[in-house]
Amino acid sequence: MTAAPAGLRLVHVTRLPPSPSGVAAYxxxxxxxxxxLGEVDVERLPPEPGASQSAVLAVRLARRLARRDPxxxxxxxxxxxxxxxxxxxxxxxxxxxxxxxMVHDVPELSGGAFFTxxxxxxxGRRVAAALSAVLxxxxxxxxxxxxxxxxxxxxxxxxxxxxxxxxxxxxxxxPHVGAVAEAPVEGRTEVLVPGYVAxxxxxxxxxxAAGDLPAGWTLAVGAASPATEERLRxxxxxxxxxxRVRLLGFLPEADVRAAFARAAVVVRWRRDGWGGGGAFxxxxxxxxxxxxxxxxxxxxxxxxxxxxDEARVVVVGDGEPGExxxxxxxxxxxxxxxxRLDRAQAGRDLVRREHVPGAIAxxxxxxxxxxxxxAARGKEA
Numbered sequence: 001m002t003a004a005p006a007g008l009r010l011v012h013v014t015r016l017p018p019s020p021s022g023v024a025a026y027x028x029x030x031x032x033x034x035x036x037l038g039e040v041d042v043e044r045l046p047p048e049p050g051a052s053q054s055a056v057l058a059v060r061l062a063r064r065l066a067r068r069d070p071x072x073x074x075x076x077x078x079x080x081x082x083x084x085x086x087x088x089x090x091x092x093x094x095x096x097x098x099x100x101x102m103v104h105d106v107p108e109l110s111g112g113a114f115f116t117x118x119x120x121x122x123x124g125r126r127v128a129a130a131l132s133a134v135l136x137x138x139x140x141x142x143x144x145x146x147x148x149x150x151x152x153x154x155x156x157x158x159x160x161x162x163x164x165x166x167x168x169x170x171x172x173x174x175p176h177v178g179a180v181a182e183a184p185v186e187g188r189t190e191v192l193v194p195g196y197v198a199x200x201x202x203x204x205x206x207x208x209a210a211g212d213l214p215a216g217w218t219l220a221v222g223a224a225s226p227a228t229e230e231r232l233r234x235x236x237x238x239x240x241x242x243x244r245v246r247l248l249g250f251l252p253e254a255d256v257r258a259a260f261a262r263a264a265v266v267v268r269w270r271r272d273g274w275g276g277g278g279a280f281x282x283x284x285x286x287x288x289x290x291x292x293x294x295x296x297x298x299x300x301x302x303x304x305x306x307x308x309d310e311a312r313v314v315v316v317g318d319g320e321p322g323e324x325x326x327x328x329x330x331x332x333x334x335x336x337x338x339x340r341l342d343r344a345q346a347g348r349d350l351v352r353r354e355h356v357p358g359a360i361a362x363x364x365x366x367x368x369x370x371x372x373x374x375a376a377r378g379k380e381a
Contacts, residue, residue, distance in 0.1 A: 008038030010100075011068055013061075013085055014077040017253075019047035023079045023104050026284065029177040030102070034075060036361030043074075045085065052084040053117045062088040070097065073148070079104040080111025087113070090139050093146040100149040103171075106157035106280040106303075107164035109140045141165045149364075154303030157280030174363060176304070178287040178355035183261040185293045185344040186337065189214075191330060192263035192294070194256075194285040195222025195248070200231040202270045205323045206330070207232055210241040213334060220246045220259060222285075260292035264340055265333050268298035269326050273318040278302065286313075287355055290347030295340045297329045312346040 012034060014027040024047070034040045043065060051057060061084050065074055076089045078101050086109065093099045103109060112128060113136030119128035144150055144161070150171045152158050158171040191213070193203050203221055210219045221232060229247050236245040248259060260266070266289035282303040289296050290311050297314040299322055308315055314333070316325035333340055353359060 008073055009069065009071060010034050010038055010040050010073045010075050011043050011065070012040060012075045012077075013043045013045070013065070013089075014075075015045040015047055015049070016042070019049070021047075021049045021079070022284075023049075023077050023082075026104070026177070027077050029284075030077075032357035033177060033360045033364070036357055037364060038073075049079070049081065050117075052082045053115060053120060054084060055087075055116045055118065058084040058087040061085065062091045065092055065097075066095075073098045073100055075100045075102065077102050077104065078109060080108050081115060083110055083113065083116060086110040086140075086143070089147070090143040093143055099143075099147045100151065101143065101147045103150060103152045103157075103161060104281075105278065106152050106154075107160040109144065109165070110136065112136065113139055137165075141167070144171075145169060152280070153282040154280050155306060157282075157303050160280055172364075174360055175355045176282040176284060176287045177357060177360060178291045178351040180348050180352045180356065181257065181261055181292045183292065185264070185341055188262060188264035189217045190220050190262045191217070191265045191267060191334070192220045192259055192289075193222060193267050193269075194259070194289070195224060195250070197221060197224035197228055199270070200224075200228045200235075203232055204235055205327060206267065207235045207241065207245055208239055209327050209330070210236065210244040211239060212331070213244065217334060218244050218246055220248055220263070222248050222256075222259070223250045257288075257292075260288050260294060263289070263292070263294045265330055266294040266296050267326065267330065268296065268300045269316065269322070270299065271319060271323070274300050274302050287351065291351040291355065293344035293348050295333045295343040296347070297326060297333070299326075307350060310346065311350045312343040 012027065012031065015021055015024045016028055017024050031040065045052060065088055074092060074097060076085050076099060078085060089099050089101060105111060112132040114128045114131035118124065144165050144167055151174050152161060152171060153174065153176050155173045158173040161171045191206065193206065197203055206219055232247060236242045268283060268286055280303040283300055286296060286298065286300060286304055297316060299316050299318055314329045316322050316329055
């Protein structure tokens with residue numbers, strides 16, 4: 001438990017690393033924001049996301065949380081199929097408990113409130129879908145209406161959640177947590193594609209162009225599946241650029257930060273765009289790149305697009321035209337250190353002002369000293 005001088009007591013209901021859940025990684029980054037608001041304890045969920053489909057866990061979680069002080073604020077990280085946390089939060093909110101809900105899979109809430117372990121199988125899914133479409137949707141809207149605060153990570157996502165559930169109360173968007181690393185921008189000679197890389201086709205254009213980078217420059221590629229890594233390695237070998245392409249694999253968090261600190265340019269590009277699920281998601285790697293002073297090239301059109309103008313992000317398209325624009329943008333940035341420096345300053349200024357924990361806590365209305373806290377937490381060794 002972490003003491004803080006503010007009067008709030010918060011219980012963070014979440015899973016945390018080493019859970020494979022992306023929500024767990026976000027929750028760990030969000031913890032310092034809560035520490036700016038008050039005293040924080042964690043109600044830790046099992047690491048495997050699938051465990052939350054257990055009705056037994058839902059009952060046990062609700063009972064544990066009910067035993068907490070009624071004055072505590074229950075901060076619930078809510079993602080699709082997080083049924084245990086959803087039903088526990090719903091039950092407690094109906095009994096007047098203070099619930100803050102951070103919704104990650106906007107505009108979905110539970111992803112189907114009755115897809116429990118018992119029903120999420122052959123012969124049960126039709127029943128689960130029917131119950132979720134009627135009773136589940138009513139419970140979702142009820143929780144969203146009763147929660148003291150409903151939060152998500154983008155303005156567009158907040159409006160989508162309000163529309164999808166016909167809410168008569170506002171959803172508050174809060175910036176994705178970031179940090180400012182003051183490592184020098186000058187002298188960097190790496191183009192980074194951060195993980196997770198789902199498809200080799202999204203990186204192959206950069207591998208093929210790696211030989212056109214100036215002497216001393218390299219292309220670094222983050223975590224990917226073994227098959228994707230092998231495809232990239234084969235292409236690099238065929239092009240004679242194995243010495244210019246570094247496959248980083250899965251890295252501990254400190255090494256991930258070091259990779260961003262080495263990068264002059266960060267690329268977030270998918271050949272077919274970013275449609276499908278997660279239409280309002282905000283990219284943690286993109287915010288990390290801005291905080292580390294990297295020039296960014298992307299076609300990520302999801303929840304962080306409202307940051308692009310101010311952060312001077314280079315936006316390109318999809319498909320073949322997007323590939324040509326991507327390579328041209330990378331070549332231009334590599335050749336222009338002054339432009340990279342200007343973009344680095346713009347990105348860091350934005351992260352420092354809006355994305356460090358103290359600034360987010362101030363937006364939530366309770367930081368003990370936003371200026372001092374933001375400066376202290378916004379720097380990374």
